[in-house]
Amino acid sequence: QVHLVESGGGVVQPGRSLRLSCAASGFTFSSFGMHWVRQAPGKGLEWVAVISYDGSNKYYADSVKGRFTISRDISKNTLYLQMNSLRAEDTALYYCAKDYLLWSFGWGEDIWGQGTMVTVSS
């Protein structure tokens, strides 16, 4: 069974940092790109970042560039999102998701976790 389980969300003050994790199972984690996508309460989906299957390429939305860092530990089958300098507008449910395309980017996500909530508030 293919599973993605996010963790690490919580309430954090503006300007502080938080690291999200996403544990993957049921597929060859090292063969697929991985994305983070967020959804503010009552709002639509927003793509955040993507990392290639081997971790060598990382790309970000303009809204988080320079503040967020995506990474992966293939030995632990785990994806991460380090979020620094958090702002109120970063408040959202953060999903990790698997790219559907083997060894490359299809820019579509076929497996999603259930999300972890991040609230940025003083």
Added chain:
Amino acid sequence: QSALTQPPSASGSPGQSVTISCTGTSSDVGGYNYVSWYQQHPGKAPKLMIYEVSKRPSGVPDRFSGSKSGNTASLTVSGLQAEDEADYYCSSFAGSNACVFGTGTKVTVL
């Protein structure tokens, strides 16, 4: 990276068809065939329904179909069923190694 434009709502009776549009620019939808569509029920994670404009993942009913013309992609749901009532989002590769989602459409089955 501006969001792709979708109508806020669409509706149809059971058995009818509904088509949702997703309008972008030549820098995203019009420039690449990496257009995907997602279904999201309340409180649930999104589900991939269409990828690469018109391809269906395994397990997605053939009632769901996708197409593209110029800068506008479309999702058609034929033979509407009660369980098709959900929010639908398009997404597209937007060049410069980025992705952009649509604004979302709430589909109501009357």
